[in-house]
Amino acid sequence: MSLDGAVADLRRRLLAAGVLAELGEPGVFGLGGAFTRVFDAVDALYVAAFAHLRADVWRFPPVEPRSLFERTDYVASFPQLTGSIGVFAGGAAEHAELLRVRAEDGRWEDLLVPGGLMMGPAACHPLYAVIGGTLPVGGRNYDVLGSCFRHEPSPDPMRLQSFRMHEFVHAGTAASATAHRDEALPRLAAMLGSLGLEVADVPANDPFFGRTGKILASNQRHQALKFELVTPVYGDDAPPVAIASANYHEDHFGTAFGIFDAEGGVARTACVGLGMERTVLALFARHGMTTSEWPEPVRSVLWPHG
Ligand code: AMP
Ligand code: ZN
Numbered sequence: 001m002s003l004d005g006a007v008a009d010l011r012r013r014l015l016a017a018g019v020l021a022e023l024g025e026p027g028v029f030g031l032g033g034a035f036t037r038v039f040d041a042v043d044a045l046y047v048a049a050f051a052h053l054r055a056d057v058w059r060f061p062p063v064e065p066r067s068l069f070e071r072t073d074y075v076a077s078f079p080q081l082t083g084s085i086g087v088f089a090g091g092a093a094e095h096a097e098l099l100r101v102r103a104e105d106g107r108w109e110d111l112l113v114p115g116g117l118m119m120g121p122a123a124c125h126p127l128y129a130v131i132g133g134t135l136p137v138g139g140r141n142y143d144v145l146g147s148c149f150r151h152e153p154s155p156d157p158m159r160l161q162s163f164r165m166h167e168f169v170h171a172g173t174a175a176s177a178t179a180h181r182d183e184a185l186p187r188l189a190a191m192l193g194s195l196g197l198e199v200a201d202v203p204a205n206d207p208f209f210g211r212t213g214k215i216l217a218s219n220q221r222h223q224a225l226k227f228e229l230v231t232p233v234y235g236d237d238a239p240p241v242a243i244a245s246a247n248y249h250e251d252h253f254g255t256a257f258g259i260f261d262a263e264g265g266v267a268r269t270a271c272v273g274l275g276m277e278r279t280v281l282a283l284f285a286r287h288g289m290t291t292s293e294w295p296e297p298v299r300s301v302l303w304p305h306g
Contacts, residue, residue, distance in 0.1 A: 006234040010285055011157045017289035019281075026153040027161035031277075034291055038280045041302040042195070043166060046274055047143070049191045050168050050184075055143035060126040062119065062147035062162075069118040071256045072125050077208045077216065081150040083119035086112030119149030123165040124271050128257040131171055137262040139172020141180070145276075158233060158241050158278055167273040171254070173261050177270035181227070181246045184272035188244055189229055196298045197231045197243075197282055204228040204245060225250070233285045243279045246272040 001009065014020045021030035031039070063085055069075070075082050086109060088098070094111065102108040120126065123146035131142070145166040152159055170180035189199045204226045205217035220226055225248045230240035247270060253259065254267035261267050287294040294302075 003234055003238045007156045013289055014157055019284055042279055049187055053141040055141040057143045058127055060146050063117040064120045064126050066116050066118055068129050074121055080209050083149045083151050085115045085117040087115035089113050121148055121150055123167045124169050128253040132258045134260045135171055139170055139176045142169040160277055164276040165273045166276055167271045169271040171259055171267045171269045174268045177268040178248055181248050181270040185227055185246045194301045199229045199231050202228055202230055231282050233282055243282055244274045
């Protein structure tokens with residue numbers, strides 16, 4: 001089967017089984033009960049696997065203030081993925097105009113204006129605004145689970161426009177941050193292996209935009225800043241799918257958000273992030289659409305109490 005065929009087939013099976021429900025735009029789905037039950041079990045396992053980090057828990061809304069978005073510099077590297085919230089800020093005349101455009105099936109959203117909020121593209125970004133200041137000796141760990149928006153519409157159910165990422169972030173020194181990144185992936189790979197997923201740990205780069213982006217991507221690879229856990233979803237001939245990544249940000253966020261290590265140096269940060277929807281869907285792709293028929297060893301890891 002071609003890759004396109006395999007993508008269409010998985011999507012059809014997920015929809016037919018009610019794991020996902022179509023909402024009318026690519027990469028935006030309703031998530032059914034079976035999906036949610038697997039999601040919760042995977043999330044609990046993940047949290048247990050990283051319990052030793054004693055991470056501070058933070059949760060953030062799916063939108064972030066434009067000022068925060070600016071400090072991450074995201075739009076410089078990923079304009080193609082960026083989304084902003086448009087709001088209606090007019091009066092009666094503008095509303096009348098909007099209704100006129102709408103009645104003609106026009107794009108009334110064009111009459112909205114930027115509302116000062118951006119869609120959050122990565123779960124960890126708002127964290128850096130919260131932890132600004134001086135870190136304790138040894139640095140600190142954080143647990144962040146949040147919704148991410150990335151404008152990459154695709155027929156592939158593994159590539160969503162809105163998805164959740166659960167991250168364990170470390171802020172500290174270069175040594176403690178790279179150690180966090182390097183220890184996290186094997187631990188996560190073992191957890192995913194216990195769920196019957198074949199995962200490989202590979203060097204990776206982000207999809208930086210444009211010509212300068214090519215250079216940024218190649219630097220990121222050369223400096224070995226990013227690694228991914230990938231798993232085959234569409235057969236051995238198709239490219240495997242990234243379900244998690246571990247990133248060393250050097251002093252990018254430390255500088256932008258004024259975070260310092262215990263010695264007063266600019267903090268270094270690293271995060272490991274599990275793509276929750278991708279992981280759950282990879283399990284359905286691997287074991288089938290009916291969780292009661294999944295292999296017993298996998299079921300007993302996910303649901304030890306039945
Ligand atoms: P990244 O920050 O790009 O390394 O993303 C971290 C993880 O989020 C990836 O390894 C994926 O599991 C997940 N992810 C990224 N983009 C998408 C997407 N468009 N749809 C679903 N999951 C995604
Ligand atoms: Zn992160």
